[in-house]
Amino acid sequence: MTRLSLFNSPLLLGFEQFERTVDRVAKASADGYPPYNIEQTSEDGLRITLAVAGFRTDELTVFLENNQLVVRGKQVDEKDRVYIHRGIAARQFQRSFVLADGIEVAGASLDNGLLSIDLRRPEPVSKVKTIAIKTPAQSARPPSIDIATDSNKGAA
Incomplete structure (x- = not known):
């Protein structure tokens, strides 16, 4: 099967990095955990909200690496608990978001099981x-x- 390139036009010079980014996003979006929303909070503001119920602040990591926002979560499994039924998975995750050049991370907060990451797009x-x-x-x-x-x- 031949792959159709979005940036195959001779008028789009130097966009190979964008094509690699699109490929990375397509591969990263295969896993649906944890679910998330992306909302526009102002003309230059965005917010990514991830549903991370059961995770404490010290079990979550948010960092920016090469225009990629990465959120990791790893719960510490408490060995002294005896479960009769365990329907809530204590699994680790990694969710990545590729950010456009110039997007800045303004901050992150955890409230009622929702991790909110505020982004700002400067003028x-x-x-x-x-x-x-x-x-x-x-x-x-x-x-x-x-x-x-x-x-x-x-x-x-």
Whole structure:
């Protein structure tokens, strides 16, 4: 079976990393535990909420590695308990979320079995760069000019 690439256009140069990221996301989303929600909390804010009932704060780890937010949970199995029926699994998990460049983790909190991770997407700064065009007859042209503008104010 031939794999269809989203980034196979000659107009999309240098997007190989995105294709690898899409592959990683597809592989990571196969496991459905723990369930989670992603909500938009403001124009530049997101929140990931994971259902981690039964986990204490010291049994959860949240870290960011190479634009990948990783949440791990490992419960300590208490050996002194004798279960007549055990329907609540005490299993470890790892859930990963690939974040776009520039997304920042603002914080995490655990409340009533829900782990909430707040993310912030800062306002991007637009860059306009003029490229000088040289001809063989011209010996030198002025150097290119970089203009950084705030996207709220519009490009210069």
